[in-house]
């Protein structure tokens with residue numbers, strides 16, 4: 001049997017050559033990293049949960065007309081995706097101050113922002129993904145002004161969708177990161193949401209208790225990351241059958 005070709009290995013995922021030209025198989029690892037890979041661990045079951053959750057968000061986005069790279073889930077850890085040319089930017093959308101923004105501006109974590117704020121980081125692990133202004137993005141040719149306008153529109157639609165879905169299950173979408181890819185058709189390209197959307201790349205807080213249900217649990221040693229992600233999957237009704245979870249007590253009137 002021929003071994004499949006690995007195209008790229010990142011911190012949390014591996015990309016293999018797909019069955020058709022223009023496709024890739026995206027494999028979700030259990031590896032967790034934080035602080036630019038200074039902190040590392042293997043968290044059993046994380047890849048399975050993120051595969052399911054990313055499928056859930058990507059198919060939901062497609063159902064409202066937001067293009068994504070997602071084609072279909074193949075198994076517990078793998079999904080078939082369109083091959084794209086990744087724009088080397090992390091597109092971050094924030095609804096509440098947290099993380100690097102709270103630190104940079106001395107803001108209280110959780111302070112509401114006047115409107116969703118979008119920021120861009122240049123994807124480069126060696127440089128620690130530095131925040132970059134739009135001026136740099138255009139001057140260095142990472143994206144055109146038209147691309148940037150389209151990226152902002154896409155990011156805001158993703159935010160509306162994700163905020164609504166999460167609100168429906170009692171979770172506040174504090175912020176998230178997406179990556180955008182180009183799909184070329186001769187001389188033209190269109191932009192799609194690529195990579196993954198999962199609790200690895202979002203901040204998700206329980207609306208009632210403020211409990212963190214995202215990768216900050218790992219970054220800040222707040223407990224079990226699998227329990228947090230399982231809770232998100234359970235609330236969204238996408239819990240894979242072989243991931244065990246403790247039933248929560250229900251209030252009977």
Ligand code: C5P
Pocket residue numbers: 090092098099100101129175176177200201202203215
């Ligand atoms: O750390 P910071 O506050 O800038 O992160 C903003 C959001 O982007 C968080 O939801 C975080 O999980 C996500 N992020 C990410 N990958 C990075 C940097 C940030 O998914 N490399």
